[in-house]
Structure formats: C-alpha cells, structure tokens
Amino acid sequence: MGLDRRNFMKALGLTGVTLAAGNSLKAAPVKGEEVEFFGVLYDSTRCVGCQTCEITCAETHGFPAPTDAPTAGVIRKTSENCRTVVNLFNTSKGEVYTKNQCMHCNEPACVAACLTQAMYKTKEGPVIWRGNKCMGCRYCMVSCPFDVPKFEYFSSNPRIIKCDMCYDRIKEGKIPACAENCPAEAITFGTRRDLIREARKRIHDQPDVYADFIYGEDEVGGTGELYVSPVPPIESGFKTTLLNESYPSLSKGFLYTVPSVFVLVPVFLLGIHEATKNNHHNEGDDNE
Amino acid sequence: MKETTMSNHAIPVAKDNDGKNIWKFLVSEFKPKGKIFTPFNIISAPIILLGIVLIVIRFWKGIGSVTNLTQEVPWGLWIGFDVVTGVAFAGGAYVITFMVYILNNRKYHSIVRVTVLNGFLAYVFYAGALLLDLGRPWNVVNPIIGNSFGTNSVLFLVAWHFLLYMLAELIEFSPAIAEWLGAKRARKILSGMTIAAVIFGITLSTLHQSGLGALFLMARDKIHPLWYSEFIPVMFLVSSIFAGLSMVIFEGSISSRVFSSQISEKHHGEHNNIVISLSRICAGAMLAYFFLNVLVFIHDRHWDLLNTPMGYWYLLEMIGFVLVPMMLFFYSYRRKSLNLIKVAAIITMLGVILNRLNVTVIGFKWEEAVRYVPSWMELVITLTVIFTEIWIFRWVVRRMPVLRDSPLWAKDEK
Numbered sequence: 001m002g003l004d005r006r007n008f009m010k011a012l013g014l015t016g017v018t019l020a021a022g023n024s025l026k027a028a029p030v031k032g033e034e035v036e037f038f039g040v041l042y043d044s045t046r047c048v049g050c051q052t053c054e055i056t057c058a059e060t061h062g063f064p065a066p067t068d069a070p071t072a073g074v075i076r077k078t079s080e081n082c083r084t085v086v087n088l089f090n091t092s093k094g095e096v097y098t099k100n101q102c103m104h105c106n107e108p109a110c111v112a113a114c115l116t117q118a119m120y121k122t123k124e125g126p127v128i129w130r131g132n133k134c135m136g137c138r139y140c141m142v143s144c145p146f147d148v149p150k151f152e153y154f155s156s157n158p159r160i161i162k163c164d165m166c167y168d169r170i171k172e173g174k175i176p177a178c179a180e181n182c183p184a185e186a187i188t189f190g191t192r193r194d195l196i197r198e199a200r201k202r203i204h205d206q207p208d209v210y211a212d213f214i215y216g217e218d219e220v221g222g223t224g225e226l227y228v229s230p231v232p233p234i235e236s237g238f239k240t241t242l243l244n245e246s247y248p249s250l251s252k253g254f255l256y257t258v259p260s261v262f263v264l265v266p267v268f269l270l271g272i273h274e275a276t277k278n279n280h281h282n283e284g285d286d287n288e
Numbered sequence: 289m290k291e292t293t294m295s296n297h298a299i300p301v302a303k304d305n306d307g308k309n310i311w312k313f314l315v316s317e318f319k320p321k322g323k324i325f326t327p328f329n330i331i332s333a334p335i336i337l338l339g340i341v342l343i344v345i346r347f348w349k350g351i352g353s354v355t356n357l358t359q360e361v362p363w364g365l366w367i368g369f370d371v372v373t374g375v376a377f378a379g380g381a382y383v384i385t386f387m388v389y390i391l392n393n394r395k396y397h398s399i400v401r402v403t404v405l406n407g408f409l410a411y412v413f414y415a416g417a418l419l420l421d422l423g424r425p426w427n428v429v430n431p432i433i434g435n436s437f438g439t440n441s442v443l444f445l446v447a448w449h450f451l452l453y454m455l456a457e458l459i460e461f462s463p464a465i466a467e468w469l470g471a472k473r474a475r476k477i478l479s480g481m482t483i484a485a486v487i488f489g490i491t492l493s494t495l496h497q498s499g500l501g502a503l504f505l506m507a508r509d510k511i512h513p514l515w516y517s518e519f520i521p522v523m524f525l526v527s528s529i530f531a532g533l534s535m536v537i538f539e540g541s542i543s544s545r546v547f548s549s550q551i552s553e554k555h556h557g558e559h560n561n562i563v564i565s566l567s568r569i570c571a572g573a574m575l576a577y578f579f580l581n582v583l584v585f586i587h588d589r590h591w592d593l594l595n596t597p598m599g600y601w602y603l604l605e606m607i608g609f610v611l612v613p614m615m616l617f618f619y620s621y622r623r624k625s626l627n628l629i630k631v632a633a634i635i636t637m638l639g640v641i642l643n644r645l646n647v648t649v650i651g652f653k654w655e656e657a658v659r660y661v662p663s664w665m666e667l668v669i670t671l672t673v674i675f676t677e678i679w680i681f682r683w684v685v686r687r688m689p690v691l692r693d694s695p696l697w698a699k700d701e702k
Contacts, residue, residue: 079359109506115444116430117437133436136423138362139443143506150359151423153352158423239509247506251442254502254521258445258495265491269390273483276392 037125038170039104039192039224040179041199044236045209046186047097049086053178053187057084060166060177070097075237080150083163084178091235098236099178099187102127102148102163103216104224105246110140110149112248118160119149125192125224126165134160145220145242165224192224199228221246304695305470313469321686332675339672342665343420351423354665360653361660366421368648370670372500373641374414375450376524379532381407381457382493383569389486396562398555401464401690402543403536406681408457413677415450420669442502449496456489467698468688475698498525504647512651514593514602517584520647526580529573531640533566534633541630547685550692560626567629570636571617578610598654605646609639 054066063081070076070088072095078085084101104127110119111127118134121127129149136158140149152158166176174180179189188195196217203210215233216223219242227238234240243250305313346354357364384403387393419425430436431447438444459481466475501524504511517523544551544559551559593599613635620628649660685691693699 077359112440113438113443113506115438115441115447116427118427118430131424133427133430134424135427135430136425137418137421137443138423139441139503141359141362142504142510145506145509147360151362152350153355153357154350156348156350158350241509243508247508248440250508250518251502251505253518254442254498254505255440255445261495262491265494266487269386269487269490273390273392273487276390 037104037106037192037224038165038189039125039195039226040165040176041188041190041195041226041228042099043186043188043202044096044098044227044229044231046184047086047099048184048186049088049097050183051086052181052183053099054082054084054086056177056181057163058082060169076100078148078150078162080152080159080161083161087237089231089236091231093230096229096231096236098227098229098238100237101225102165103146103220104163104165105220106222106224107220107246107248109143109145109220109247112251113139113143115139122167124167124170126167126170127162127224128164128167129160129162131159136160143247145247146239192222192226195226199226202228218244220244221249304468304689310469317687328678332671332679335668336672336675336679339669342669343672346420346669351421354663354669356660356663356666358658358660360656361649363421363652364649364660365662365666365670366417368645369641370414370417370673371421372648373644374410374417375500376497376528376531376640376644377535377637378407378410378414379493379497379528380536381460381532382490382497383529383532384536385460385486386490389483390490395558395565398558399536399540399562401461402539402685404457404460405464405684405690406535406539407532408454408461409677409681409684411450411454411457413673413680415454417670417673420673442499442505446496446499446503449492449499453489453492453496456485456492459485460489463698464688464690464694467694470695472697493528494525497528498522500524501647507652510653511647512598512654513588513590514585514598515647515651517588519580519584523577523580523584526573526577527640527643530570530577530636533570533573534636534640537563537566537570537629537633538637541626543685543691546682547691550685550690552693555691555693563626563629564621564624567617567621567632570633571614571621574610574614574617574636578606578614581606581610598651601646601650605639605642609635609642613639 049070051066051069058065061083066082068076070086072088072090076085076087078100084099086097086099089096089098104125108119108121108127111121116133116135118130119127119140120130138151140160141151148162150161152161169176175189179187188198196214199214203212209230210228211230211232213233215227215238216225229236342354351357355364381404384396384400388396388400419428422428431438431444432451459478462478463475466478498521501520504520505518508516540559540563594603613632616628616632620632689695
C-alpha cells in the first residue's frame, strides 16, 4: 500500500511537468509482488554501551574511530565523520542506552524530497545515497524528520553521509557490520516483519523488563530501524512528537493539485482572454 | 509618439538598430553608456569583486568555508532570501501580464516590459543563486535530462518550473530584443507567441510560487508552529501577488528617476495612475492574505504561543508588516498619495522578507541552542547577486526599448 502511494505520487509529479515517464516508473514493483524490507531491531535492555557498533561502523566505512564515550546528559550526534552513535540516558529505570542512525523509513521523506533519485529506497529496505545523481541541494536534510543526512560542508566534492544499513554487505549476503559485531546481541538484522514479531515476543515474554512499545512500528509510517526499550520513548531520547503517517504524505495534497492546475488554469485564462478581447478593440490604442 | 528628444540629459536616448549593419551596431552597444563613477557603481563594484573572490573560495574549499550553515540548518540566507524571497518579488510579472494580456486591461501596458524584464532577471539571478548553494553543481542537469527524475519531489517541480518560466518570460520579453536589433520578421513571430507564453507563464507561476512554500511541508517538526501550516503554499501564492506588485511600485519609483530620459511625457503621466491602481490591488490581496492567516491561526489554536518571544515576533509580522501597510495602501489609494504608496510598498516588501525568512531561517529549528546566523561572506555574496542583477537590468534598459517607446515600425506593424 505504502509503495503504491509513492508510485502514484511519482506518476502525479510526472503529469505535473508533462514529461515522458523515462525510466523512473520501471522500478515500480509488479502488482501483487510481496516486498519484504530488511530492518534492524535494537534492544536497549541488552546494550551495554561498549561502542563496538560505532567502532566497526567507522572501520567498515573508512571514518575515524570515536574519541568520546556515551555520557548521561550529553547528546552525541552523528556527523559527516560518523554514521552511528550510542547515547546514555538517566531514566526512571536507571541507565539506558539508545543507538542512533538512519531509521530507513518505509516511506522516507528524504527520498520523496530528492529531485534526482540520489536518495533511494532500495527494494531490500535500506535507504541509500547515490553520489553520481546527487546535486547537493540538501533538501533531504531539510525534510528528514530525524535529521539523519549529514553534509560535508568543507569539501569541494561534498557527499551526503548517512547509515546505509551496510547495503553493499547485504548485497554480498552479509549482515550490517554493527549487527554482526555487537557482543551483547543488542542489534538484530532481519526482515522487518520478523523483527516486529520478535520484538512483540520479547515484550510479551518479559513485561517487567520492556516498556510496551516498539519505536518505529508506526512512527512516520513505519521505519526499518525498530527499537525496544525498558522505558517509554520520551525518557530515552526518541522524538515523540512525530506523525504516525508518512512524511511524504504531507506534501501529497499539494502535488495532487498540480495536474488539475495545469489543465484548468490555462483553459480558464484563455476563456477570460477571449471574453475580454473586446475591451481591447474598443480602445483606439497606439501600443502594439 | 515620436522618439523623445532630450539632448540636455547626460545619458543620450538609445537608438535601435535600423536593420543595416548588425555587427557594427552590436559593437557600439557593448560600449558602456552613462557615467562610470556614480555612487551606485562606487559602492557596488568593490562588493561584486569581493563576492567573486568569495565565490571562488566557496567552490574551492566547500560551502562551509564561507557560510555558517550547519547539519541541522542546511538552508540559510542563500535559499531563504535569494531564492525564496527573490522569486516572491518577481511575482509582479505574472500579475501584470495577467492584467494586460488576460484581462486586456491596457492601462498597465507601459509597465509590462520593465516588469517582465525584472522578473526574468530575478529568476536568472536568484534562482541562479541556487547554483552557489549546490554542493555538487555538476549534477544540476540530472533533474532536467537523463534518467534521474525524482518526480515525487516538490523541488523537482520547482526546478522545472523555474526553467520553463524563464523561457516563458524570455519569450514575453523577446519582442523588445527584436526591436532593439531591428529584426522585423523575428519581432512579428515572437509577438505572436506572447499570449501563449503569458498563459503558460501564469500557470507555472501559480504552481511554483506555492511550490516554494510546499517545499517546507515535510519540515513539519522543524518550523515554528506559528509559521507552519498545511496552507503555506496558499500563503506563499497570495503573498507573491502583493510582494511582486510592491516591487513593481518600488522599482518604478526608482526607474522613473534614474531613467527619466527614457520615459516619454505620456508614460510619465500614466505611471502615477498605474501606481495608484496597483496600491488598491495590493491592499486587496493583503486583506485576503491577512484573513487567511487569521483563519489558519484560529484553526491551529496556538493562542498559548502568542505570549512567547516568537509569538511577539509573529504579531509584529502580522500587524506591523501586513495589517499596517495594508491600511496604508487603502488610505493612500483614497488620498491618491504617491509618497504614502511608496512607503506602504517598502513596508510590505520588508514584511515579505520577514515572512519568508521566518519560515525558512528564523522559525526553522527555532529551539536549537546554537542558532544559524548568516556569515558576512554569505551577505556579501547575496549582495553580489543583487548588484549584478541591477547592473544587467540597467544595461538592458539603457539599450532596448523597455521604458522608452518602441520604434515606429514596430507600432505600425500591429
């Protein structure tokens, strides 16, 4: 359903500029074909804040190793040199860690924002950035509700930096570096459907350990990154004011009006022009 | 109307090519006309030179070397002012062409060319300023040609519309170029395309003026709730009407002084009437805009936010820069006071700048501990863009029949 809507909007946008479709529609999944997104489940009750995920991520993607450690009261952020961070929060149930990286939304705002398809939701689920298409407008950064994409401001050939769920490794049949190396097994890789089932099972089996929510199940229309935690989301650094519908749907209304405007306004204008033509003949004007 | 002869002026009235030797004519036209050491030149030339140096640094060392943009605030002055505000001010072209060619209201005919020229240059320079802000400008053709169409993006729509609208405005303006070059056949063909270009241009304008607002719809959680609503596109469209017309009034009051030798007596007289009529349209559009804002405010029920610093800022914008100039427009229209109209136009323009910056920069991530404030280098580059545009505008007005009358042959042609 979600995908259908996206493609419908694509088609709408095309109508809007009255252009031939090109290759963009070829990527649309065949109707009825099941799309199973991969995702990652992060379990705060298991995470010990060892930063192994940060270190292996930096090694895998060629970034400097982290120099600071998670500290309560300090929000560490991802940056153009770092795709993931773990933060520590003092909560009603003691210290709780939360990992931060791209959420790999089901219907990503960054992908809807991108006018060159550089930000791309792969059929496997990861949202990736493709440098050969990107023109560096940073509209993805403006649109992302999680402020995930980062930009290399001090480069003459800048890139957008964000977690890509180790898409290259997934294509080789491997799993993301952070999930593979987490010594506490706090990071689980799998299909989103299985991960939600697993998260429900954990919450059901140990109701004293887990708070009753899966962050990412409904937020912004569902994300590939899912979280379970001992405390409610507001205590461990999650954004709790986000919509439960997809962010591209916010500009849907506007895009829906485009084809009607393109058809109706010229007709309307031509009509007025014809209707008022006589005014112009009556005046003996000396202009062109 | 004969060619006005005002030989006592410092700047000679331009002559169009008589159609004989086009190369000789062009060479003579490319020589500077008018005084070189005017106050405007003395101020703008060094700023443009400095701006060019800074632009080189920007492409060499990266955007961060000249701007204060951050990972949280990726769009700053260049988008918020140059592009979003600049395009709103260029809205006069679609409003005036609507009145002249669609409503067939000949009253505004004498300002069509200068308004379209202004609009065209505004798009070329302010939308062109987008190139400075692109991190990877060598990929700028991707949304236009190739197989990388992000067709579900509002920015894709806006990019295409900028391009097509520039083309439409160029066609609308092209008869002036043909008259200047003495190209009679070309003028005939190009004039015949005017109505089509106008209809196409107005349609494009309604969509991309609102589209600039729609760009920010997905930034729902980042823009202050007093400025964010699902009606941003409508607000941007309605405000582009009075933003554009205020710019027409403002530009007209300057042009009529600077280029007075170009303007015939008849048009001088007409211009006052035009300005007075425009002030009424401005007031009407602002009334609609104000009413829309009140409706949206009541719907969103942000009463509690009014008694905060951002709330006072919002009230200042709505009352001081919408309601007050609106009433001033009404009042000066009834009193037929040109000076008050100019004051109202300037306040309105400041209000539009304020509004666009509030949505794009000031209200964006307003809770962030470290706020984005543009660097002096961003300001210099913005001024460079504006001054260069004015230089080109002046170059064209001094040569082509923009403010002055068309050559006789063009009028006879009909």
